[in-house]
Amino acid sequence: MNCNETTKKYYRANKLPHIWCPGCGHGTLTNTIVRAVDKLGLNKDEVVIVSGIGCSSRAPGYLDFNTLHTTHGRALAFATGIKFANPKLHVIVIMGDGDSSAIGGNHLIHASRRNIDITAVVFNNNIYGMTGGQFSPTTPFGDLATTTPYGNIDKSFNLCSLAQGAGATYVGRGTAYHAPLMQKLIENGIQNKGFSFIEGLSLCPTYYGRRNKKGSAFKMHTFLKENCVDKKVVDKDPEKGKNKIIIGEFYNNPQPEYTESYQVIIDKLQG
């Protein structure tokens, strides 16, 4: 399906143009979700997209599915309610880095632990963009933000390790530059019967890039292109992963899914 066709079929055209800044990676990442849904041939009526608050969380408003824009950090808790109440729905959650791992960190680890069949996609731009550029749990050590004017002394989260450690059964990382990989990871995530966590490295030229002298959006894309190495390559030759960002599929280990386990209890009691 070409770009115009996907737009027509899956976007609420009357809600465009979007609010994201020029050069922002979120549009590309949103599109990878749409393309994954299209590739899998899911029924639009059975797809629910849930988000929290922040730049990333505006994505569902542009998409022609059942869409829910919730409170900051709580998207996964709302999504858990939806999926558990009606397990036949395909539930995809879009979150930002602060949204998913600061204010929503508790919900992230527990949704992972439950292994409920939700696909969580984090648009990680290393900053709180919506509020004007404060540091987030993924802002690198030493970097500048409006609330780290002398450099960030917080250590940053490795979100994929966090989700995997907490029990997510499918984990991967793509980027706004590596769109085909990102799409594939989301497809796999949706197909995994369990909690899937896909981190999408985005870029924020306006607030993160400018303050940290990362150059234009083009330069920031080029950085992703030149500094990301697929896990498969690193597995063969660890030297190639030195000082690089590892992307690709990290973990794929299906386990009993939460709503299915509960259904077993219902079936047993209802005899």
Added chain:
Amino acid sequence: MNKEGYKLVQGNEACVEGALAAGMRFFAGYPITPSTEIAEISAEKLPALGGRFIQMEDELASMAAIIGGSLAGKKTMTATSGPGFSLMQENIGYAAITEIPCVVVNVQRGGPSTGLPTSPAQGEVMQAKWGTHGDHPAIALTPNSVQETFEYTVKAFNLAEKYRTPVIFLMDETVGHMREKMAFKDASEIEIIDRKKPTCKPEDYVAYRPDEDMIPPMAPFGEGYRYHVSGLTHDETGFPTNNNEISEKLVRRLVDKVDKNIDDFSYYEEYKLEDAEIVIIAYGGVSRSAKSAVDDLRKQNIKAGLFRPITIWPFLEKQVNKVSLNAKEIYVAEMNLGQYVLEVERIACKNCTVKSINKVNGELITPEEIVKAIGGNK
């Protein structure tokens, strides 16, 4: 259950029975004293009915989950106590602005903060109305017996469904943990209200366009009505707007759809009010002491009566005004330092004297204390 159809039941258990009778098929919660039995009994009973129970990671998540569950088409409830109720306020506001029906039970205990976890209090009367930020609708019901807990839990669901709003079921530890006989009603004797669904085609559905009754029909996610739900101020399509006129209209409608229909759900009890010069206003656990105090005062030839609101929000202005016209003195007895009394004063002070009887030591106000405060012989 005995042969007359009665059973000895705990208040918290009656709450679950009422919820199940009303059609609750989804419960999300987090353990907290003195409401925990509601979660425990829901966990035990729901799956056999094809319903679902989930213990979430905290009360923020519990509140979010029942909103999600409701949006997916289920009747949903959570139950908590003071500290958890504070955490739920964030998403109670979300349910209010997005008009998603759900029931939030708060079995009040002593506060502030962790306070007195196993003791009764009524410290969240104002929080039940004003706990979440911004102007919003508030419906709260307060039972004073086990039987009433059953019946008004059903009503709490009906109101949530009818008005598309979160309903607070404000119990207190006394009522939650007391055991009394309760009559189990047959399903045919119970009025059940379900949310209004759209009858139009999906392409004609405007998710937040209200009917004449100010309430928009609600489509569950997954049935072909693809629409957008947002906690941002939104127009009739559900999409965010900064338009001043639309914003004002939305907030006013949310409040009006509840406040202007108060006659539909003004629940209260009047006891010996006909000739009462001294009126005690009390609710929940304390109202049982107040009723006893009325009888004691009557024996001392003091013309006392009781007005007991069950609908605690919106405030029963009409009824309290009427009571105040015939009273010389109103005493509001409550297990807090004076919350409901503020509303009573607002309406009644032009007609009579309004006084407060308060207690926050973790014990129920006794009949003797009320009698003494009014000037009778205890």
